[in-house]
Amino acid sequence: MKPGILLAVLLLMAGLSLGTSRWGQATPAASSLPVTRACFTSQHNTVPVILEIALSPAQRQYGLMERESLDPNAGMLFVYQEFRSPKHGFWMYNTRIPLDIAYLDDRGRITSIRTMAPCLSAQGSQCPTYPAGTRFIRAVEMNAGFFSAHRISVGDHLVTGDAGCSAS
Numbered sequence: 001m002k003p004g005i006l007l008a009v010l011l012l013m014a015g016l017s018l019g020t021s022r023w024g025q026a027t028p029a030a031s032s033l034p035v036t037r038a039c040f041t042s043q044h045n046t047v048p049v050i051l052e053i054a055l056s057p058a059q060r061q062y063g064l065m066e067r068e069s070l071d072p073n074a075g076m077l078f079v080y081q082e083f084r085s086p087k088h089g090f091w092m093y094n095t096r097i098p099l100d101i102a103y104l105d106d107r108g109r110i111t112s113i114r115t116m117a118p119c120l121s122a123q124g125s126q127c128p129t130y131p132a133g134t135r136f137i138r139a140v141e142m143n144a145g146f147f148s149a150h151r152i153s154v155g156d157h158l159v160t161g162d163a164g165c166s167a168s
Helices: 003-018 057-062
Strands: 035-041 046-054 074-084 089-091 099-104 110-116 129-131 136-143 157-160
Touching: 046 057, 089 110, 110 136
Parallel strands: 046 074
Antiparallel strands: 035 046, 035 157, 074 136, 089 129, 099 110, 099 136
């Protein structure tokens, strides 16, 4: 195979595994993210969920951008190595679906919940941010209305893995 064709094939394969945004930038492919079973536990119930895990800065920055939908009990877990300030927040730049976000402490306790509207502006500066209002080290995005529909609120917990996820 000629070197130019080989390079084109390799670039095409790299583009397929990473995905590209509508601006041609490499993006983390959803299928490449680790996935975990988890559940939200409250005094009312236990709700099992499947979460993609965004660990790296690039994965956290891209998040759920450009998704057309999200399964009802699916979401994304954002994991940080250190606590984030109460002023730190998320934005919805290029995010097409309305989302709820729960900010969590180091024990998985929900410390804040916000509802975020899609922002399809071509200018990121036009998109609002949704600060946590409390220190957090993890955050979970789910479809808008998920937390209220399941009576999950501040003080409830996210448990990852199968431990502690049996119905209460």
